[in-house]
Amino acid sequence: MNNVALLFNGVWSHYVFATAPKYRDIYQLVYVHDLTDARLATMRALVIPFQSNQDAIAERKGVIYRFLAAGNTVFVEGDSRPDWLDAQWEDRPVNNYWWVEHPNNPPVADTNVQHPLFRGLQPRHACWHTHGAYTRIPSEARVVQRNGDGEIVSWETNQYGGCLFATTLDGIVEQGVQQITHLDNFCDNLTEWLSGVRPSRERMTIDPAAYGITTISR
Amino acid sequence: MLNIVVIHNGIHELELMFQPTAEASYTFVRTGPGFPERLAATLATADALLVPNGSDHVAMLDASNVVVEFLQAGKTLFCFDGWFTAWIPGNHWQMDNSRRTIEIRYQIGTDQHNILDGVAIDELIFNHGISGWWACGFITPAANAEVLLTDTWGRAMVVLDEATTPGRMILTSSGPLADFRYDGSNSNALSHLYRNLLEYSSQKIQP
Numbered sequence: 001m002n003n004v005a006l007l008f009n010g011v012w013s014h015y016v017f018a019t020a021p022k023y024r025d026i027y028q029l030v031y032v033h034d035l036t037d038a039r040l041a042t043m044r045a046l047v048i049p050f051q052s053n054q055d056a057i058a059e060r061k062g063v064i065y066r067f068l069a070a071g072n073t074v075f076v077e078g079d080s081r082p083d084w085l086d087a088q089w090e091d092r093p094v095n096n097y098w099w100v101e102h103p104n105n106p107p108v109a110d111t112n113v114q115h116p117l118f119r120g121l122q123p124r125h126a127c128w129h130t131h132g133a134y135t136r137i138p139s140e141a142r143v144v145q146r147n148g149d150g151e152i153v154s155w156e157t158n159q160y161g162g163c164l165f166a167t168t169l170d171g172i173v174e175q176g177v178q179q180i181t182h183l184d185n186f187c188d189n190l191t192e193w194l195s196g197v198r199p200s201r202e203r204m205t206i207d208p209a210a211y212g213i214t215t216i217s218r
Numbered sequence: 219m220l221n222i223v224v225i226h227n228g229i230h231e232l233e234l235m236f237q238p239t240a241e242a243s244y245t246f247v248r249t250g251p252g253f254p255e256r257l258a259a260t261l262a263t264a265d266a267l268l269v270p271n272g273s274d275h276v277a278m279l280d281a282s283n284v285v286v287e288f289l290q291a292g293k294t295l296f297c298f299d300g301w302f303t304a305w306i307p308g309n310h311w312q313m314d315n316s317r318r319t320i321e322i323r324y325q326i327g328t329d330q331h332n333i334l335d336g337v338a339i340d341e342l343i344f345n346h347g348i349s350g351w352w353a354c355g356f357i358t359p360a361a362n363a364e365v366l367l368t369d370t371w372g373r374a375m376v377v378l379d380e381a382t383t384p385g386r387m388i389l390t391s392s393g394p395l396a397d398f399r400y401d402g403s404n405s406n407a408l409s410h411l412y413r414n415l416l417e418y419s420s421q422k423i424q425p
Contacts, residue, residue: 008276009227009228009229009274010227010249010273010274010276010277010278011227011229011272011273011274011275012275012299012300012301012302012313012392013300015275015302016300016302016313031276033249033250033251051229051230051272052229053228053229053249053250053274054228054229054230055228055250056228078230079230091230091231096345096346096348096351097345097346097347097348100346100347100348101346176313177354178313178315178354179350179351179354204315205315206312206313206314206316208312208314210302211302211310211312211313212302212303212304212310212311212312213302213303213304214279214303214304215279216276216279216303218276
């Protein structure tokens, strides 16, 4: 099927996620330097993960907004830049250990649990850590998550056609890293929302045959 | 002083981790169209190539011949990342999630050159009491490569390979290393290990 494009910066965690058996028939890696309208022609969603190439995205933002204008979904994680996203992202310290030191005080304080991305999730499954906050969002955007200081963590808008969702969470990268064991909950919700298909319930596994490759499809 | 070329794939604030010091100067090479040629030209005057955590291993596969040529000239490769493409001669990295991170502990391997001297191994294992935060997956090292650090199950986490090519390859199993003094982490084990690696590599510069 492979109807969700995962914009690929050659980063290992992106690769681990997209080649995992439970996700590999849904996501299609699209190397960021090869991003064109044609590469997205059969896709219904585009994921721009944390640790993306901000320069290359800015150079190709026309592809992204034409994809949105056609009614498709774009999902952005981590940091972004105002030269391709009409919003202001700012860095903040990352707290990876709140669940040890302050387990009742997660970095996200308020989540719209009616949103399909977060529906049915436990509060700790809706946030592991954040990479910064948004201090400005597009004029018609709706806030989906805020941190304890009231700053915006996640937002979405339909003002460009399809749904543009941005968050400072980094679910794709962290699911690839596999140091947080509950991320199947979030990533399976995300995958169903983007692709229309619910992945298998089992914990993500890794195919050793995907490593040490000498060619990669472009 | 080492002249180091760092691969830059446009991720946020990569430059902060590689600021010039008395031990090293840095030149960044951007990925994208023309990358292999750009890398080859920049490496002409470099002592070392550094592939940081979060790097682009599609670009590195495209430039694998450039890397081999650099190593054949006796130069140094640092890769502190998970190389899922086969651009590093003789050594293989793969991701694995079959072991529990709570059980991860590291042990010093052969370390014939005392590269781990003064490095607080516990800081590589634990962060705020949480284990398994640093490296991911494991390395299958080349024959005769030196394994500096292993994990609970004896798998290679840090490798020094001076056997496969005339140069040297210093590889982590995706564990990030840099000089983190820029953010005040002066005694951090990662910075300490990184500076030890720079010092060892500096000794290998041919006059």
